[in-house]
Amino acid sequence: MENVLEIIMIPAVLAIIKIMVIILLFAMPLGTFLTLMERKWSAMIQDRVGPNRANIGNFTGHGIMHIAADGLKSIFKEDTMPKGADGFLYLIAPFFGLIAAIATFAVIPIAGPIGNFTFQVTDIEPGLLFIFAITSLSVYGAVLAGTSSNSKFALLGGTRASAQMISYEVFMGLALMGVFMVYGTTRVSGIVDGQNEYWFGSLIPMWGVFTQPLGFLLFFTALVAETKRAPFDAPEGESEIVAGYFLEYSGMRWSAFMLAEYVSLVGVASLITTLFFGGYHIPWLHLWENAPQWLVTILQIIKFSVFTLFFCWFQIQLRWTVPKFRFDQTMALGWKKLLPLSLINMFVTAFVILAFA
Amino acid sequence: MTDMTLLQSSSEDASTGEDFSASVMSIEIGPAHPAMHGIVRFTTHLDGELIVGMDPEIGYLHRGFEKESENSKWIQVIPYTDRLNYVSPLLNNIGYSMAVEKLYGIQAPPRAEFTRVIMGEISRITDHLTCLGAVAMEIGAFTFFLWFIKAREYLWELVEEMTGARLTTNWTRFGGNHSDLPDGFLGDLADRLAKLKEIMTECDKLLTRNKIFIDRVKDVGAISKEDALSFGFTGPLLRACGIPYDVRRADSYSVYDELDFEIPVGSTGDCFDRFLVRMEEIRQSISIIEQAADKMPEGPFMTDERMMHFPDKKDVYGNIEGLIDHFKLVMEGHQPPAGEIYMPVEGGNGEMGFYLVSDGSGDPVRVRMRPPCFNFVAAMPAMTVGHYVADIVPIFGSVNMIGGELDR
Numbered sequence: 001m002e003n004v005l006e007i008i009m010i011p012a013v014l015a016i017i018k019i020m021v022i023i024l025l026f027a028m029p030l031g032t033f034l035t036l037m038e039r040k041w042s043a044m045i046q047d048r049v050g051p052n053r054a055n056i057g058n059f060t061g062h063g064i065m066h067i068a069a070d071g072l073k074s075i076f077k078e079d080t081m082p083k084g085a086d087g088f089l090y091l092i093a094p095f096f097g098l099i100a101a102i103a104t105f106a107v108i109p110i111a112g113p114i115g116n117f118t119f120q121v122t123d124i125e126p127g128l129l130f131i132f133a134i135t136s137l138s139v140y141g142a143v144l145a146g147t148s149s150n151s152k153f154a155l156l157g158g159t160r161a162s163a164q165m166i167s168y169e170v171f172m173g174l175a176l177m178g179v180f181m182v183y184g185t186t187r188v189s190g191i192v193d194g195q196n197e198y199w200f201g202s203l204i205p206m207w208g209v210f211t212q213p214l215g216f217l218l219f220f221t222a223l224v225a226e227t228k229r230a231p232f233d234a235p236e237g238e239s240e241i242v243a244g245y246f247l248e249y250s251g252m253r254w255s256a257f258m259l260a261e262y263v264s265l266v267g268v269a270s271l272i273t274t275l276f277f278g279g280y281h282i283p284w285l286h287l288w289e290n291a292p293q294w295l296v297t298i299l300q301i302i303k304f305s306v307f308t309l310f311f312c313w314f315q316i317q318l319r320w321t322v323p324k325f326r327f328d329q330t331m332a333l334g335w336k337k338l339l340p341l342s343l344i345n346m347f348v349t350a351f352v353i354l355a356f357a
Numbered sequence: 358m359t360d361m362t363l364l365q366s367s368s369e370d371a372s373t374g375e376d377f378s379a380s381v382m383s384i385e386i387g388p389a390h391p392a393m394h395g396i397v398r399f400t401t402h403l404d405g406e407l408i409v410g411m412d413p414e415i416g417y418l419h420r421g422f423e424k425e426s427e428n429s430k431w432i433q434v435i436p437y438t439d440r441l442n443y444v445s446p447l448l449n450n451i452g453y454s455m456a457v458e459k460l461y462g463i464q465a466p467p468r469a470e471f472t473r474v475i476m477g478e479i480s481r482i483t484d485h486l487t488c489l490g491a492v493a494m495e496i497g498a499f500t501f502f503l504w505f506i507k508a509r510e511y512l513w514e515l516v517e518e519m520t521g522a523r524l525t526t527n528w529t530r531f532g533g534n535h536s537d538l539p540d541g542f543l544g545d546l547a548d549r550l551a552k553l554k555e556i557m558t559e560c561d562k563l564l565t566r567n568k569i570f571i572d573r574v575k576d577v578g579a580i581s582k583e584d585a586l587s588f589g590f591t592g593p594l595l596r597a598c599g600i601p602y603d604v605r606r607a608d609s610y611s612v613y614d615e616l617d618f619e620i621p622v623g624s625t626g627d628c629f630d631r632f633l634v635r636m637e638e639i640r641q642s643i644s645i646i647e648q649a650a651d652k653m654p655e656g657p658f659m660t661d662e663r664m665m666h667f668p669d670k671k672d673v674y675g676n677i678e679g680l681i682d683h684f685k686l687v688m689e690g691h692q693p694p695a696g697e698i699y700m701p702v703e704g705g706n707g708e709m710g711f712y713l714v715s716d717g718s719g720d721p722v723r724v725r726m727r728p729p730c731f732n733f734v735a736a737m738p739a740m741t742v743g744h745y746v747a748d749i750v751p752i753f754g755s756v757n758m759i760g761g762e763l764d765r
Contacts, residue, residue, distance in 0.1 A: 042499070042500075045500050046499070046500050046503040046504065047503065047504070047507055048503065152382060152384045153384070156384075156406070156746070160406075230497055231497060231569055233497075234747065237747060238391060239391050239392045239494075239495035239496070239497075239750045240386075240392055240495075240746055240747045240749060240750050241746070242390065242391060320499060320500050321500065321563075322497070322498070322567065322569055323493065323496045323497035323498040323564070323567065323569045323570045323573060324496060324497030324569070325569060325572070325573075326572070326573055326745060326747045326748070327406060327745065327747055328406070328745060329572055329573075
């Protein structure tokens with residue numbers, strides 16, 4: 001027994017266990033569940049019933065069986081490859097996006113540390129820079145899929161995706177500069193702890209959304225554009241370029257694209273929670289002295305999950321409410337409006353910090 | 358034409374990889390493509406995302422309506438007209454029947470005409486709802502689409518109540534209609550119109566002033582008055598250019614001169630104006646229906662002239678004239694006087710005209726239909742060149758091409 005515990009406490013083994021837990025118990029289940037949630041919620045918006053047919057026996061679980069049915073269908077579908085496609089790149093392209101989406105979770109803490117044990121895979125110093133690096137990897141998925149498919153629609157989608165993601169990356173970083181300045185670190189746990197401070201005694205928590213309201217809006221917009229979801233889904237453009245870069249895919253490879261989209265939706269939501277809504281910290285909890293540690297941890301996980309789910313829901317609501325931008329409008333919005341705004345935000349933040357610190 | 362050949366030669370160069378500086382990518386949009394309602398093909402020449410040329414190719418839904426009609430009796434053509442503009446089949450029924458009535462030189466009784474106005478306007482609303490919903494859906498406002506489809510469903514239930522079918526209505530006859538208003542129809546109608554108005558208000562709030570939506574449709578696909586006229590535009594697309602031409606007023610056929618309605622016009626002829634014109638026309642149609650329901654006269658719903666309608670069963674079995682009429686109508690068909698006639702009505706898309714030639718026998722010599730959207734599709738290159746490939750979607754959506762009436 002002691003041997004087992006010793007092995008578990010080796011950092012590398014611990015990290016692997018955490019990765020498995022976060023991926024298998026948090027990111028992937030939530031991502032798959034969101035596919036159903038999106039269909040159900042959009043059905044509610046649109047006065048429909050939504051999926052409710054798949055069943056085992058008489059059990060439909062309000063459509064929950066559709067998740068299993070969709071997965072099975074994708075696995076058993078033929079894995080097609082168009083004539084003239086670049087075989088190797090075509091086959092590996094779907095997994096870039098998925099890997100990038102999952103890797104985001106590596107630096108996100110879902111509860112406060114207990115002693116030496118952190119609820120976070122790794123707490124590296126350049127935590128946010130790691131996220132930028134990883135999200136920019138996901139562009140390769142779209143570009144490789146678009147260029148290797150040997151299809152003009154896919155090519156158009158791939159070029160759109162690369163242009164859009166690279167340009168939104170630029171001011172995604174700039175929009176977060178304010179957060180770095182306010183909390184003085186790029187370490188994610190540092191930013192989260194910084195949000196546990198209060199203004200005016202213990203009146204208003206110093207959440208990112210209060211210290212950096214404009215930065216929050218800009219960063220959120222950039223992230224939605226980065227995940228290529230509506231209203232920024234010109235790379236998919238299902239009405240004019242059919243499905244864009246993943247037009248030619250079928251079966252599980254196609255599902256990998258969809259799963260990547262939903263996992264990164266969860267990723268966006270948890271990033272927003274972590275950076276702008278106090279992460280796992282529950283405001284004013286310090287007023288409750290002698291709170292048992294285990295209860296605090298559970299409450300923190302619940303708080304984090306609720307906020308994450310809220311922003312997942314918000315993105316779904318956004319998608320089914322507004323029309324989508326044309327591709328050049330997406331680019332114009334990014335370069336002509338959001339980039340100057342994020343620069344202004346950066347300079348104003350710097351000025352305020354210098355003036356009052 | 359010369360430009361087009363130049364384009365094609367340069368795109369050939371691009372495909373052989375010899376000349377990348379002038380590379381034009383040709384892309385086949387359609388015949389099976391999500392933005393092509395119905396089946397049509399646009400060979401689009403792209404410079405990056407910019408459209409530099411476009412060749413529309415139509416005819417995928419050609420069923421030989423006109424030829425088929427020549428081999429039928431006059432009355433047998435009515436079911437074929439259901440399938441012309443299949444989003445507003447009743448307007449086709451009405452148009453064809455009124456053309457034959459004009460050939461005969463008779464008019465349907467007032468009650469029949471008022472009922473036709475009501476059903477025709479319901480069909481116009483369903484047509485506009487479908488078109489606007491499709492435009493909105495294709496630029497991402499899926500919710501708007503389904504709300505409009507819900508509204509369309511209310512109206513199609515009315516159509517079903519009246520005709521027994523939602524699409525294959527086959528409802529009008531020469532000199533009247535197949536049936537009178539069902540019991541309680543006007544009450545149902547008022548209910549449904551109230552619901553429709555509610556949905557219209559909701560949708561208006563959701564989309565009409567949405568910045569993203571306006572950016573997508575404003576100044577997209579604009580066409581000048583002169584170009585529109587020279588292409589032969591009619592209907593909402595012409596009115597969006599600022600020309601108040603509406604066959605209902607210009608010809609004032611049926612009982613439209615007794616009804617009070619306005620013709621909405623736009624100014625620039627872009628997709629946004631078309632959207633607004635169609636939205637306003639739905640409201641005007643609702644008002645027309647309400648007026649017609651108020652003024653609904655009592656009386657027969659079918660003319661009592663001999664050899665126009667099939668006699669009642671009791672006449673067929675009970676007296677010799679009825680029996681002979683029935684026999685001759687079945688064997689020889691209706692025999693309108695020899696001559697030719699053109700009868701336009703305002704269809705969902707614009708002027709829908711029927712050109713009929715009769716030689717006095719029971720078989721039509723020629724049945725031709727003027728499909729309003731033929732001209733729009735012809736103008737697609739003029740409207741799209743210089744825009745982005747994503748603009749094909751709102752432009753083609755607002756054109757509201759219906760394969761059934763385009764290819765016949």
